[in-house]
Amino acid sequence: MPPKILPATTPGQLLRASPLDAIDARVLLAHVLGWQRTELITRASQKLLVDQVVAFHALEERRIAGEPIAQLIEQREFFGLNFRITPAVLIPRPETELLVELALAAIASIDAPRVLDLGTGSGAIAIAIAHQRPDAIITATDRSDAALAIAQWNAHHLLPVDRPGGPLHFAAGDWYKALPQHGRFNVIVSNPPYIAAHDPHLTQGDLRFEPRQALTDQANGLTALHTIIAPASAWLTNDGMLWLEHGYDQAAAVRTQLIAHGFSTVRSVRDLAQIERASGGLKA
Numbered sequence: 479m480p481p482k483i484l485p486a487t488t489p490g491q492l493l494r495a496s497p498l499d500a501i502d503a504r505v506l507l508a509h510v511l512g513w514q515r516t517e518l519i520t521r522a523s524q525k526l527l528v529d530q531v532v533a534f535h536a537l538e539e540r541r542i543a544g545e546p547i548a549q550l551i552e553q554r555e556f557f558g559l560n561f562r563i564t565p566a567v568l569i570p571r572p573e574t575e576l577l578v579e580l581a582l583a584a585i586a587s588i589d590a591p592r593v594l595d596l597g598t599g600s601g602a603i604a605i606a607i608a609h610q611r612p613d614a615i616i617t618a619t620d621r622s623d624a625a626l627a628i629a630q631w632n633a634h635h636l637l638p639v640d641r642p643g644g645p646l647h648f649a650a651g652d653w654y655k656a657l658p659q660h661g662r663f664n665v666i667v668s669n670p671p672y673i674a675a676h677d678p679h680l681t682q683g684d685l686r687f688e689p690r691q692a693l694t695d696q697a698n699g700l701t702a703l704h705t706i707i708a709p710a711s712a713w714l715t716n717d718g719m720l721w722l723e724h725g726y727d728q729a730a731a732v733r734t735q736l737i738a739h740g741f742s743t744v745r746s747v748r749d750l751a752q753i754e755r756a757s758g759g760l761k762a
């Protein structure tokens with residue numbers, strides 16, 4: 479039996495009829511068809527298969543119900559790499575690329591630097607660093623086994639097997655408790671849950687569909703940051719650096735914690751939206 483073709487269903491018609499944001503509709507349709515987004519223009523009048531139309535409408539429905547695009551297409555680009563994303567992990571945000579840049583700057587002049595990413599989620603930060611610095615020796619932790627499985631999948635698919643720094647070390651557990659022994663790192667990075675429990679953003683947009691334990695500390699938003707900062711010095715080499723992502727209004731509190739725990743040259747860095755998004759310091 480030849481494939482069924484709905485007489486007049488084309489990409490152009492589906493996109494014009496879609497109630498979604500134009501960009502969302504295009505991303506979902508390109509995903510369903512396995513096309514580049516430009517092909518939606520060049521092949522706008524091509525007749526589609528029934529199954530393709532049905533699959534697009536199914537994703538359209540889920541998007542209308544609020545599911546994040548990254549979860550619907552199971553991927554999100556971060557630092558030029560295409561990460562697999564599921565509901566088990568935080569969706570990488572563009573502003574988190576700042577943390578990668580800060581970590582890369584911190585290890586720029588160190589051969590085979592040792593890097594620790596606490597609460598790695600999809601592995602985005604650790605894998606982006608590993609990709610830029612093939613010689614870096616990298617450990618990534620998460621308390622969620624489901625997240626670690628995704629991070630491992632991403633590392634396997636995005637990094638060469640023969641990278642000089644070796645495969646990433648993944649460790650399950652809460653922050654430093656995941657680490658097997660008292661190693662020393664040249665840089666520690668983390669994008670921990672920093673949204674306060676009562677923050678209304680948790681009930682809006684993509685955040686409703688992301689793992690709650692990746693978003694909020696269930697308290698005032700500063701407890702995970704503090705849990706990471708307090709023992710950090712013991713895990714850093716001399717002149718090692720700690721860099722943390724935090725909320726738009728937390729920079730001063732994080733700098734205060736860093737100074738209280740002996741860090742020097744403490745500073746905050748703004749993201750592209752001019753928000754103080756990451757803070758860090760040097761082990762004195």
Ligand code: GLN
Pocket residue numbers: 568571669670671672673685692693694
């Ligand atoms: N940056 C995320 C957001 O505001 C939160 C990520 C986090 O808590 N680490 O949506």
